[in-house]
Amino acid sequence: MDPKAFFKLNYGVYIVSSSADGKDGGCVINTMAQVTSSPARLSIALNKNNYTLKLIETSGTFSGVVLSEDVEMEQIKRFGFQSGKNVDKYDGIPQGRDSLSNPYPIEGVCARFACRVISTLDVGTHVIVIGEVVEAEVMDSASPSLTYANYHVKKNGTTPPNAPSYQENTEKAAGYRCTVCGYILESDTLPDDFICPVCGKDASYFVKL
Amino acid sequence: MDPKAFFKLNYGVYIVSSSADGKDGGCVINTMAQVTSSPARLSIALNKNNYTLKLIETSGTFSGVVLSEDVEMEQIKRFGFQSGKNVDKYDGIPQGRDSLSNPYPIEGVCARFACRVISTLDVGTHVIVIGEVVEAEVMDSASPSLTYANYHVKKNGTTPPNAPSYQENTEKAAGYRCTVCGYILESDTLPDDFICPVCGKDASYFVKL
Numbered sequence: 001m002d003p004k005a006f007f008k009l010n011y012g013v014y015i016v017s018s019s020a021d022g023k024d025g026g027c028v029i030n031t032m033a034q035v036t037s038s039p040a041r042l043s044i045a046l047n048k049n050n051y052t053l054k055l056i057e058t059s060g061t062f063s064g065v066v067l068s069e070d071v072e073m074e075q076i077k078r079f080g081f082q083s084g085k086n087v088d089k090y091d092g093i094p095q096g097r098d099s100l101s102n103p104y105p106i107e108g109v110c111a112r113f114a115c116r117v118i119s120t121l122d123v124g125t126h127v128i129v130i131g132e133v134v135e136a137e138v139m140d141s142a143s144p145s146l147t148y149a150n151y152h153v154k155k156n157g158t159t160p161p162n163a164p165s166y167q168e169n170t171e172k173a174a175g176y177r178c179t180v181c182g183y184i185l186e187s188d189t190l191p192d193d194f195i196c197p198v199c200g201k202d203a204s205y206f207v208k209l
Numbered sequence: 210m211d212p213k214a215f216f217k218l219n220y221g222v223y224i225v226s227s228s229a230d231g232k233d234g235g236c237v238i239n240t241m242a243q244v245t246s247s248p249a250r251l252s253i254a255l256n257k258n259n260y261t262l263k264l265i266e267t268s269g270t271f272s273g274v275v276l277s278e279d280v281e282m283e284q285i286k287r288f289g290f291q292s293g294k295n296v297d298k299y300d301g302i303p304q305g306r307d308s309l310s311n312p313y314p315i316e317g318v319c320a321r322f323a324c325r326v327i328s329t330l331d332v333g334t335h336v337i338v339i340g341e342v343v344e345a346e347v348m349d350s351a352s353p354s355l356t357y358a359n360y361h362v363k364k365n366g367t368t369p370p371n372a373p374s375y376q377e378n379t380e381k382a383a384g385y386r387c388t389v390c391g392y393i394l395e396s397d398t399l400p401d402d403f404i405c406p407v408c409g410k411d412a413s414y415f416v417k418l
Contacts, residue, residue: 001344006320008347009221010275031252033240035335036332036333037400043240043252066214066217066219112214113214119330119332121330121337125245128337137214138211138217141213194246194247
C-alpha cells in the first residue's frame with residue numbers, strides 16, 4: 001500500500017464548532033461534504049480524542065464554516081494547532097452565534113452552516129457525524145474557498161506553528177505534535193504507520209507532548 | 210437558507226466501481242475522503258438509485274480512482290452522464306482489475322484504491338459507504354488531482370453532454386437530466402428544491418427522461 005496515494009484526494013479546510021455546558025470549542029477539519037440536498041445534510045469527520053467532538057455529542061448541534069483563500073494563518077493555528085481542553089479558542093476573536101447557540105469565526109470565512117446532528121457512525125479512530133442544515137449563509141461571495149493544496153502553500157510562507165505563542169498551549173495538550181507542521185494528534189498512542197494528515201510526514205517526525 | 214453556501218465546499222472528482230453477478234459498473238462521485246489512517250479507511254457517498262451502489266452492496270467491495278487534471282472529458286461523460294442500468298461503461302476502454310476483482314479505469318487517473326465495505330450509513334437520498342483500503346497505488350505522480358472547480362472549467366470547453374453519442378443512452382435512463390450540464394438524477398421523483406450538484410441549477414432546469 002502506497003500512502004502517497006491518499007495525498008491525491010481533494011480536501012478543503014473547515015472549522016467546526018459547538019457549545020455545551022457553557023464552553024465553546026472548535027477545530028480545523030479537512031472533511032466536510034454535502035451528502036444529501038433534500039433535505040440538506042452535511043457530513044463531517046472528527047478524531048474521537050477531539051474536544052470539539054465531545055461538545056457536539058453533548059449539544060447535538062454544530063456550526064461549520066468554509067475557510068476562504070485569504071484566511072490568516074493565525075486563524076488556522078488558533079483552531080488547528082492547540083487543544084480546546086486547555087484554551088478557549090474563541091477568546092478575543094470576531095465571532096457570530098447561530099440559531100442553535102453555536103459560535104463561529106467570521107474572519108477568513110466564505111460560508112457558514114448551522115446543523116443538528118441526525119446520526120453518527122463510528123469508523124475506528126474517527127466518528128462521522130451527519131448534520132441536517134438549518135441555516136446556510138454565504139459570508140464572502142468574492143473569495144474562493146481554501147483548498148488543502150493551497151493551505152500547504154500558505155502555511156509555508158508563515159511563522160512555524162511552534163512559535164512561542166502557540167508552544168505554550170500545545171505543550172499542555174495530550175498527544176503528539178508533528179515537528180514539521182505543528183499538527184497535533186490528540187491521542188494517547190501514536191500508531192507506527194501514522195501519517196500526518198497536514199504535511200504527510202510519518203510517525204518518526206512526531207514528538208510526545 | 211442560501212443554496213450558494215454549499216457551492217463553497219471543496220470536492221474532487223472520483224470514479225467508484227464494483228462488479229457483481231458478472232456485471233461491471235462505475236460512476237462519478239465528488240465525495241471520497243480518508244476517514245481514518247490506522248487502519249486506512251475511505252468514505253464515499255452514493256445516491257440510492259445509483260446502479261453502482263447496488264453492485265457494491267452485492268459484492269461488499271469497491272474500487273475508487275482519483276481523476277487527474279488531464280482526464281479527458283469523454284471519460285467523465287462515460288461514467289457520469291449515463292446509467293449503468295443501460296450500458297456497460299467499461300466496454301472498450303483501458304482498464305485494470307484489482308485484487309478484489311473490481312475494475313478501474315486507468316486513463317486520466319492519478320491514484321487508485323481497492324476497498325472492502327465495513328459499514329454503511331443511510332442518510333436519506335444517499336448512502337455513505339465506509340471501506341477499508343486493501344490496496345492503494347499512485348498511478349500518475351506528476352499530475353495533480355482534478356478539483357471540482359477545475360472540472361467546471363474543463364467541462365465548459367468541451368462538447369455538451371447532450372451530444373448524440375450520449376443522448377441515446379441517457380434517454381433510456383430513468384430519472385431527470387439537467388439541461389445545462391447533463392447531470393442525471395437517477396430518481397423517480399425530482400424534489401422542488403433540488404439543486405444540480407454539478408452546475409448548481411435548480412429543479413426548473415431538469416427534464417424527465
